Structures are given as structure tokens and as C-alpha cells.
Amino acid sequence: MSxxxxxxxxxxxxxxxxxxxxxxxxxxPRGTVYGLLGPNGAGKTTTIRMILDIIEPDRGTIDxxxxxxxxxxxxxxxxxxxxxxxxxxxxxxxxxxxxxxELKGVKAKEADRRIDEWLERLTxxxxxxxxxxxxxxxxxxxxxxxxxFIGALLHDPELxxxxxxxxxxxxxxxxxxxxxxxxxxRRGKTVIFSTHLMENAERLCDAVCIIARGEKVLDGTVxxxxxxxxxxxxxxxxxxxxxxxxxxxxxxxxxxxxxDDSNRFFEIELADGGDAGVLLRRLVEAGAPVRRFxxxxxxxxxxxxxxxxxxxxxxxxxxxx
Amino acid sequence: MARLWAVIKREYLERVRTKWFxxxxxxxxxxxxxxxxxxxxxxxxxxxxxxxxxxxxxDASGRGIGKRVxxxxxxxxxxxxxxxxxxxxxxxxxxxAAAELAALDAVVKRERRGYLVVPPTIMSDTxxxxxxxxxxxxxxxxxxxxxLRDGILATRLEEEGMNAGRVMQLxxxxxxxxxxDQIGDRGREGRGGLVKYFxxxxxxxxxxxxxxxxSQNVMRSxxxxxxxxxxxxxxxxxxxxxxxAGKVIGVGAVxxxxxxxxxxxxxxxxxxxxxxxxxxxxxxxxxxxxxxxLSVALLLLLFFVLGFLLxxxxxxxxxxxxxxxxxxxxxQQPFTLLLVGTIILVQPLLINPSSDLAxxxxxxxxxxxxxxxxxxxxxxxxxxxxxxxxxxxLVMIAVAIWIAARIYRVGLLxxxxxxxxxxxxxxxxxxx
Numbered sequence: 010m011s012x013x014x015x016x017x018x019x020x021x022x023x024x025x026x027x028x029x030x031x032x033x034x035x036x037x038p039r040g041t042v043y044g045l046l047g048p049n050g051a052g053k054t055t056t057i058r059m060i061l062d063i064i065e066p067d068r069g070t071i072d073x074x075x076x077x078x079x080x081x082x083x084x085x086x087x088x089x090x091x092x093x094x095x096x097x098x099x100x101x102x103x104x105x106x107x108x109x110x111e112l113k114g115v116k117a118k119e120a121d122r123r124i125d126e127w128l129e130r131l132t133x134x135x136x137x138x139x140x141x142x143x144x145x146x147x148x149x150x151x152x153x154x155x156x157x158f159i160g161a162l163l164h165d166p167e168l169x170x171x172x173x174x175x176x177x178x179x180x181x182x183x184x185x186x187x188x189x190x191x192x193x194x195r196r197g198k199t200v201i202f203s204t205h206l207m208e209n210a211e212r213l214c215d216a217v218c219i220i221a222r223g224e225k226v227l228d229g230t231v232x233x234x235x236x237x238x239x240x241x242x243x244x245x246x247x248x249x250x251x252x253x254x255x256x257x258x259x260x261x262x263x264x265x266x267x268x269d270d271s272n273r274f275f276e277i278e279l280a281d282g283g284d285a286g287v288l289l290r291r292l293v294e295a296g297a298p299v300r301r302f303x304x305x306x307x308x309x310x311x312x313x314x315x316x317x318x319x320x321x322x323x324x325x326x327x328x329x330x
Numbered sequence: 331m332a333r334l335w336a337v338i339k340r341e342y343l344e345r346v347r348t349k350w351f352x353x354x355x356x357x358x359x360x361x362x363x364x365x366x367x368x369x370x371x372x373x374x375x376x377x378x379x380x381x382x383x384x385x386x387x388x389d390a391s392g393r394g395i396g397k398r399v400x401x402x403x404x405x406x407x408x409x410x411x412x413x414x415x416x417x418x419x420x421x422x423x424x425x426x427a428a429a430e431l432a433a434l435d436a437v438v439k440r441e442r443r444g445y446l447v448v449p450p451t452i453m454s455d456t457x458x459x460x461x462x463x464x465x466x467x468x469x470x471x472x473x474x475x476x477x478l479r480d481g482i483l484a485t486r487l488e489e490e491g492m493n494a495g496r497v498m499q500l501x502x503x504x505x506x507x508x509x510x511d512q513i514g515d516r517g518r519e520g521r522g523g524l525v526k527y528f529x530x531x532x533x534x535x536x537x538x539x540x541x542x543x544x545s546q547n548v549m550r551s552x553x554x555x556x557x558x559x560x561x562x563x564x565x566x567x568x569x570x571x572x573x574x575a576g577k578v579i580g581v582g583a584v585x586x587x588x589x590x591x592x593x594x595x596x597x598x599x600x601x602x603x604x605x606x607x608x609x610x611x612x613x614x615x616x617x618x619x620x621x622x623x624l625s626v627a628l629l630l631l632l633f634f635v636l637g638f639l640l641x642x643x644x645x646x647x648x649x650x651x652x653x654x655x656x657x658x659x660x661x662q663q664p665f666t667l668l669l670v671g672t673i674i675l676v677q678p679l680l681i682n683p684s685s686d687l688a689x690x691x692x693x694x695x696x697x698x699x700x701x702x703x704x705x706x707x708x709x710x711x712x713x714x715x716x717x718x719x720x721x722x723x724l725v726m727i728a729v730a731i732w733i734a735a736r737i738y739r740v741g742l743l744x745x746x747x748x749x750x751x752x753x754x755x756x757x758x759x760x761x762x
Contacts, residue, residue, distance in 0.1 A: 061566045063743065081569070089566040095559030100344060111336035112567035160563065 013072070014039045014168050014199035015060060020069030022055055029055040031223045033069070037201060037216070042194050044214035045203040046313060052223040053203040054092050057172050061089055074167055085114050088166035092173045092203075094157050096145045102133075102156055103141040106163060113164035120163060127159040131185055151182050158186065162193075169193060171202035175209055187213060207310040217309065221317045235306035238315070241266075243277040243285055245292075246301035254295040264288055276305075333568045334576050341551065341580025346587070355588055359595035384415040385462060385474075386433045386445040390426050391452050398481035399446065401498075403473065423450060437462055446474060456482060527680060534676050534704040537634055541699060542669055544585040545641035546662075551577050552649030552738070553658055561742045570739040574731075578642045585638060586631075629716070630703045636723045637699020640730055641665065647734035650741030651749055661748065672697035676704060683708040693719045695726035733758055 015037040022030040030052040037043045045053050058064045060071055062078050071078040074086055096105050103124055110120035128134035128141050133155060140148060140156075148156065154177055161169060171190075175183050190200050190213055204210055210217055211231065218228035227234060247255070250273065259268040259275065264283040269276040279285060289302050307315075345351055383403070389396025396418035403416060421429055426447070433445035444462015452458055458478055464470045487497045552574075555561040564573055644665045652658045675697060679688045683705045692701040692711075698719045705711050740757040741749070749757065 058562075058743075063562065063565055084567055087566070089563060091559070091562040091566075093559040093562060095557075095563075097344070097554070097560055098558055104340075104344075108336060108340050109563065109567070111339075112333055112564065114332055157563070 012039060013037060014041075014074060015201070016072040017056075017060070018070050020056075020059060020066045020071060022052075022059060022064070022066050028223050030059070030066070030220075033220070033223075033225055035218050035225065035228055037199060039199050040194065040197050041199060041215040042190060042213050043199070043201045044210035044217040045201060045220065046205065046207065046210055046217055046309070047203075047220040047226075048205055048317065051220045053220065054172055055223075056220070057089075057170055057201075057203060061087065061170065085164065086167040088113075088161035088164065088169045090158055090161045090169075090171045090174055092176075094154055096153060096157060096160075098146045099144060101142060101144055102148065105145060106141075106156065106160055109160040110163040113166075115164045123163050123165075124159070127162065130189075131155045131159065131182075133159075150177055151179060154178060155182060155185075158189075162189075167198060169198060169200045171200065173204055174202050175204060175206060183209075207308065207313050211309040219313060219316060226316050227312075231309070234309070234312065238307055238312045241279040241283075242305050242307045242311075243279060243288065244301060244303045244305045245275040245277055245299070247273045248298035248300050249273070252295070252297070255292060255297045258288070258291050258295060264291075278307075334572050334579075337568065337573055337576025338580040338583070341577050342583050345547070345581065345584045351584070351588070355591050358592050359599065384443050385417075386436065386442050387416065387418040387448065388426060388429050388433060388445060389418055389420045389448045390423050390450050391448045392420075392422070392450060393453065393485050394420075395448050395452060395478075395481045395485055396420060398484050399448070399474075399477045402477035402480040434461070446478070448478075453482065453485065530704055530707040531676065531680060533630065533707050534700050535673075537630075537637065537700045537703055538669060538673050540585055540589065540634065541637040541641055542666075544581055544638055545645040545665075547581045547584075548577055548642040549645035549649035549658060549662065551581065552646050552742075553652065553655070556650065556742055557654065565742060570742065571735050574646060574735055574738050577646065578639065581642065582635065582638050585634075589634070626706050629706055632720070633699045633703045636720065636727065640695065640699070640723060640727045641669070643727065643730040643734040647737040647741070650734075650738040651744075651754065653748065657748055668696045669700075672700045675701060679704055680708070689715060693722055695722045698723050 013036045015035075017033055017035050020030060020033045021028070033052070033056060045056065047053050055064070059066045060073060060078055062084075073080075073083045076083050100108075103121075106124045107117055107120045110123070111117060115123070124141065125134065128139070133140040133152060140152060145153060145156070158171075158174070161171070174186055178186060187209070190202070193200050194215075202213075214231055216228070216230045217234060219226040227237075229237075251259070251270075259265055259270075259277065262280060264280055264287065266278045266280045266283075268278075277288075279288070285304055289299070292299060292302075387396040387399055389399075400416050400418050419429060426449075430445070430447065433442065436442040437444055440463075442462075443464055444460060447459040447461075449458060460471065460474055484497045487500070488494055555564060568576075645662060648658060648662045648665065652661050672691075675687070675691050678685070679691070679701060682688060688701070688705060691697050692705050693715060702711070702716065702719045706716070736758045737754060
């Protein structure tokens with residue numbers, strides 16, 4: 010059994026006008042929650058579709074669960090929630106789900122049992138109302154999304170791929186989805202999801218890969234990524250409002266590149282050559298009532314903005330990552 | 331295989347469950363029943379409505395012609411009728427004017443339908459008069475004049491010395507059944523040329539309609555998955571080839587189910603027709619539906635399946651290359667034209683099912699599915715032509731499916747602008 014759930018080597022995909030994915034290599038370890046991060050049009054969906062053998066890469070190889078991604082048996086071990094969601098509108102929810110399960114080789118009877126279980130778990134079936142008997146049309150968008158999420162999991166796949174799973178979900182349903190992801194990981198499954206919402210990635214992911222303009226910007230475990238980018242951040246908390254002297258120190262560009270000012274709390278990024286010790290000494294000398302002074306790791310959000318920036322969002326692309 | 335089965339099952343069940351299917355399946359045989367029973371009932375009814383009873387015969391002939399007319403009117407075809415109401419008054423010329431006035435009054439008061447005056451000179455100049463509310467009814471006047479002719483004839487025969495009973499026997503009108511045989515270029519073509527003509531036309535038209543409808547169904551099914559974006563989930567589970575095959579088989583099975591139900595109910599209706607007509611008090615008229623040998627029936631089914639396979643592959647690729655119904659309407663036109671062109675050829679083929687045009691158009695794969703069965707139902711077709719037709723279709727089906735599967739694979743996840751022919755060619759090449 011291979012250690013990696015997914016291994017992508019030097020994959021490239023071109024469309025007539027542009028390169029969607031350029032020389033991408035990455036490894037997703039088994040049993041992890043892995044985030045594929047990037048702005049819209051970065052190549053996330055193209056990458057996911059290539060992993061699933063929905064579209065073919067022009068170059069490079071992809072292994073999924075230790076087999077070539079072209080191996081048909083792989084499909085039964087993978088669950089997929091596409092970004093473009095949709096179900097047969099006129100079909101009964103339960104029948105849609107049974108169909109999706111049967112496509113993955115689950116027997117109808119077993120499928121029915123699991124469908125009930127999931128519908129209850131995601132509160133689509135309560136004492137008062139069974140949405141499983143309703144037509145897809147009659148469900149709200151959020152409910153449809155939950156149904157589709159169930160559809161991706163009915164065959165109990167080893168690997169779950171979720172493309173922008175949180176878009177369009179209210180906080181309650183988003184939390185239900187996060188709980189499910191955690192539960193999957195606990196059961197040893199591998200979960201990959203793409204998102205442009207860094208907060209979700211930061212809380213859920215063990216490892217991430219940030220891509221922009223079809224290229225990998227960085228990858229690694231969340232703690233490694235943060236460690237690599239964390240040396241220059243300082244969290245500062247004061248007991249009173251900052252005096253003009255303190256503000257002058259924080260405005261010293263030879264020492265501080267940027268200070269995110271939240272009145273008594275500051276997220277400070279040290280300038281190149283700026284030293285945390287020097288900063289602390291000058292603050293104390295200026296009489297600042299320091300309550301907390303700590304070198305911290307930056308948020309993924311911060312790292313993402315630093316590394317990708319606004320230029321990473323290329324305009325006019327297909328709209329599918 | 332399990333996946334193919336799942337796709338087939340969904341396509342089949344979701345269609346069979348719709349109201350549309352129920353309506354079409356139930357109403358089509360009812361409609362068929364209507365068109366087989368209703369005209370007969372209508373004819374019988376209008377025949378029965380020929381009301382030549384309750385008329386007054388003013389017989390001034392002095393030879394009992396009035397009685398003979400009354401008898402002849404009563405022995406008409408189709409239904410037994412009550413002749414009792416028709417009344418004969420034998421009188422002489424002097425009483426005629428007064429009797430006519432009284433008769434006129436009776437007709438005006440609706441006590442009588444009309445009155446017939448049989449003058450004394452009837453035997454020599456065969457002139458009589460009728461007046462009544464039904465004077466404009468060709469059928470009724472025809473009936474009365476036929477009765478009068480019978481009466482005159484019988485009188486003449488009797489005057490020539492024939493025994494009265496024998497005359498009665500010989501002149502009582504019988505309904506004449508005239509069977510009509512069709513003669514074509516190749517000699518006698520069997521009973522009921524007209525019936526056969528309509529029958530063959532119906533077969534061709536039904537084949538055309540069902541091939542068209544069910545191929546479009548496949549197209550709409552492809553388009554639905556594309557529009558609702560279900561396609562992406564499905565193709566992450568099954569190969570596009572499997573999906574396409576499942577669709578075509580599933581929809582085709584619905585078509586065959588429906589046709590079996592139609593044929594079964596139609597046959598049942600045919601058997602039940604006699605009791606139904608009897609219940610409607612109509613004597614069963616001998617209209618024969620041409621019978622088809624089983625071998626030809628199986629060939630018809632085969633041609634439906636082949637035609638459906640060919641056109642559903644073509645329409646499936648249309649469904650995969652467009653974004654909405656409006657675009658689909660446009661993009662399917664080349665294929666629709668092929669089918670409509672086929673229907674245009676039906677008329678010339680009905681007139682001459684053995685012409686060169688008939689032979690080649692029934693081998694040409696895009697029209698063979700409709701035109702070969704048309705010929706088969708009309709004449710005997712040489713075996714080589716049937717074989718050539720099937721072979722040509724099989725080759726074209728293989729090509730169409732090969733191309734359609736490739737367009738389908740690429741097109742299913744392509745949204746946005748409709749592809750040009752050049753782009754389509756690239757899709758086919760790239761996914762080859």
C-alpha cells in the first residue's frame with residue numbers, strides 16, 4: 010500500500026488560449042485533510058478533474074491510491090463533489106442518491122440503508138419531514154448541496170475530493186460539513202478540498218498547496234508552511250492606548266514593515282534586518298505598557314496574500330479553477 | 331456492467347414514471363380504437379339514419395306499385411327497420427289532388443317525412459313525384475327511387491306472366507358486396523389496395539415519428555445532464571461510453587415497451603372490435619386489416635432499432651455540443667432534415683415501391699429505417715436489398731457512434747460558445 014493518496018508528477022494542461030496547469034507536482038499523504046488553495050482561475054478545478062480522469066493531462070503522470078488514475082477501479086474508491094453542482098431536478102432525492110451509489114457499485118439495499126443514515130445525520134430527515142421523498146426541485150440550494158455531498162460519500166470512499174465545498178453554505182451547514190470532514194479523517198480517509206477561503210483551510214487542513222496562475226506557489230504541512238513564513242511576525246498587546254511615541258516606533262520602516270493596528274492589539278511584520286529584541290527594548294524605553302509581546306506564525310490568509318498577491322488572480326479565465 | 335445497468339435503469343424508470351408516458355401509452359391505443367371503430371359506427375349510424383320510413387305513398391297506378399315500394403323500402407341493408415309507418419293509399423286520379431293537399435299538411439305538421447305520388451302513367455313514362463323534408467338527401471331520394479324501380483320491374487315481370495312469388499323472390503333487393511382488388515404494374519396486388527396503401531403509410535409514419543421522438547429524447551437527456559451539471563459527477567463514476575450506451579439502451583427500451591403496449595392493445599382491440607360493434611348494434615362489416623407475416627414484423631422491429639440507434643447517436647452528439655434547448659433546435663437541423671427528407675420520399679414510394687428511387691433510398695442508411703419497412707409492407711423486396719440496407723445501416727451506426735462518443739466525451743463538460751465544425755473535428759481527433 011502506497012503511503013501517498015495522490016502523487017502528481019509534472020502535470021501540464023493547456024487549452025487553446027492559455028495554460029491551465031503548468032508543471033505541477035504534489036503529494037497528498039494518506040489519512041490527511043489536504044487543502045488546494047488558490048484564487049479563482051488558478052487551476053484548482055482543472056487539477057481535480059485531471060486527478061479524477063475526467064480530463065486528460067497533456068503531460069505528466071498521476072497516481073491515485075497507488076494506482077494510475079486511469080485505472081477504472083480507482084473511481085470506486087473516490088468520492089467527488091464538483092464545484093458546479095447539480096442533480097436531476099425532477100427526480101426524487103432518494104432515487105438520485107441510490108443512482109449515484111449504484112454507479113459506484115453499491116447494492117441498492119445497502120445504498121438505501123446508508124442514504125437514511127446520512128439524511129438523518131445532515132438533518133434532511135427529521136420526525137416531521139423526510140426530504141428524501143421530495144423532488145430535488147423542491148429543495149433549497151443548501152439542501153441540494155448537502156444531498157450532493159451525501160452522494161459523494163455513500164460508497165464510503167477512501168479518498169474524498171471536495172471542490173469548493175463551503176461556497177453557498179450557511180454557517181450551520183458549513184459546520185456540519187466540517188464535522189463530517191473531521192470524522193472522515195478520524196476514520197483514516199483522505200480528504201482533499203479546494204477553497205479560496207483561507208480560514209476554513211487553516212482550521213481543517215493538515216497540509217496545503219497554494220497554486221496561482223496554474224503553478225504551485227508552495228506546499229507542505231500547515232505548520233511547516235507557517236514556520237517558514239512565521240519568523241517575521243510579532244503579536245503585541247498593550248494595556249492602554251498607544252502613545253504617539255509608540256506609534257512613531259511602529260512607524261519606523263527600518264524596523265517594521267507593517268503593523269495591523271487594532272487599537273490595543275497589533276499584528277506586526279518586522280522589516281528585513283529588523284530585530285524583535287530591538288523593537289521590544291525601544292517600546293519599553295518609550296514607556297509602552299506591554300502586556301504581551303510574542304513572535305507568532307502568520308495566518309494562511311496573510312501568507313496567501315503575501316505570496317500570491319492581487320496579481321495571482323488572473324482576469325478573464327474560464328471560471329473553473 | 332453493473333454501472334451500465336444502473337444508467338439504463340434510471341433512464342428507463344424515470345421515463346416510464348412520467349405522466350407523459352402514461353398518457354401516450356393509454357391514449358394512443360384509445361385513439362387507434364377510435365379510428366378503427368368510430369368510422370364504422372359513423373357509417374352505420376348515418377345509414378340507419380336514412381329515414382325513408384313514415385312516408386305516404388299515394389298510389390294512383392292501379393297496379394299495386396305502392397305496396398311493392400313499401401316492401402322494397404323495408405328490405406334495405408344494415409339494419410332492420412320498421413316499415414309499418416310507411417302508409418300506402420291506393421286511389422284514382424280524381425282523388426289525387428285532395429290527397430296530396432292532405433299529405434302536404436301532414437308533412438308540414440311533421441306527422442310524415444314526405445309523400446310519394448305514383449301516377450297512373452308510371453309504367454309507360456316512369457315518372458313519379460316525391461315531396462318531403464328530406465328531398466335534399468341524395469341517399470334517401472336514391473333509396474326511394476331504387477324502391478320505385480324495383481316496384482316497376484316487379485310489376486313488369488308479373489305482367490309478362492311470371493309467378494308473383496317468384497317475382498318477389500327475384501326482385502327483393504339485396505345488399506351487394508363489391509370487393510375491389512388492386513392491380514399494379516406487376517399484376518394483381520391483392521385485396522383492398524386502398525386499405526393497404528394507408529396501412530403502409532401508417533407504418534412508415536409511425537416509424538418516422540418514433541425514431542424522431544426517441545432520438546430527441548436521448549438528446550434531451552444528454553442536454554439535461556449537461557445543463558444541470560450532473561454530468562460531472564456521473565463521468566467521475568462511469569466512462570462516457572458507458573453513459574452514452576446506457577442512455578441509448580434505456581430510452582430505446584422505453585420506445586420498445588411503448589410500442590409493444592400499443593401493438594398489444596391494438597391487437598386486443600381488433601379482437602374486441604366485433605363484440606364492441608355488436609354492443610353498438612352494428613353488424614360487423616368486413617373490413618380486413620392486412621396481415622403481416624411474423625418475419626416481416628420482426629424486420630420492422632429491427633429497422634426501428636437500427637434507425638433509433640443511428641439517429642440517437644447523432645442527436646446525442648447534438649445534446650453534448652449545445653448549451654440550451656434553443657441552441658439544440660438549431661444544431662439538430664441537419665439531422666432533422668435527413669428524417670424529413672425521408673418522409674418526403676414516402677409518397678413516391680407508395681405509388682411505386684419498386685422503382686430505382688425506392689431501391690436506393692431504402693438502402694441509403696439515413697432513410698432506410700423508414701423506407702425499407704414501407705416497401706416490405708407493400709411488396710416483396712428482394713433479399714439482397716434487405717441485406718444491403720441492414721449492412722449499410724450497421725456501418726453508418728458504427729461510424730456515428732464512434733464520432734458521437736468522442737464529441738460527447740469532450741462536449742459534456744464544455745460550456746459556453748457552441749463549437750464550430752473545425753472545433754468538433756478537433757474534439758473527435760483529440761479524444762481518439
